[in-house]
Amino acid sequence: MSKIKRFSVSVKDNLLKDFDSFVSRKGYPTRSKAIEDIVRGELKRESLLKGNMGTGAIILVYDHHKRELVAKLTDIQHDYHNLVICNQHVHLDHNNCMESIVVQGKQKEMQELTDKLKAQKGVKSVSLSIASAKK
Ligand code: NI
Numbered sequence: 001m002s003k004i005k006r007f008s009v010s011v012k013d014n015l016l017k018d019f020d021s022f023v024s025r026k027g028y029p030t031r032s033k034a035i036e037d038i039v040r041g042e043l044k045r046e047s048l049l050k051g052n053m054g055t056g057a058i059i060l061v062y063d064h065h066k067r068e069l070v071a072k073l074t075d076i077q078h079d080y081h082n083l084v085i086c087n088q089h090v091h092l093d094h095n096n097c098m099e100s101i102v103v104q105g106k107q108k109e110m111q112e113l114t115d116k117l118k119a120q121k122g123v124k125s126v127s128l129s130i131a132s133a134k135k
Helices: 015-028 029-050 067-079 108-117
Strands: 053-064 084-091 097-104 123-134
Touching: 015 029, 029 123, 053 067, 053 108, 067 084, 067 097, 067 108, 108 123
Parallel strands: none
Antiparallel strands: 053 097, 053 123, 084 097
16 A cells, blocks of 8 residues: 655635535545545546557537538548447437447547537537547
């Protein structure tokens, strides 16, 4: 078991207030435990991004009423057909659709595909989550 080290952190008043509320909502026993989890998560994310190859998912939400957008999003995905494993469509509500695109391959291309989808007008949110990575 590794030794516990203490360090002090300076943050703005408002941020600390929000953080304490986060700690309480998440049910952390202490701030330290919450910070430990957050730091560990960020370090893991960084190490995943260092891999060249990976498997992940792109989640996007877009305006369903923009018909040309649906075609454009499909065209973009076809340009990356080697990367896209499958695509699941969810009709979120009257106006919005969500797609979860499972991707596997070069992380650089996953980011490219994510950026191209993000740049389309009518796309409300896009996130790329890399689940596993290797060199
Ligand atoms: Ni839909």
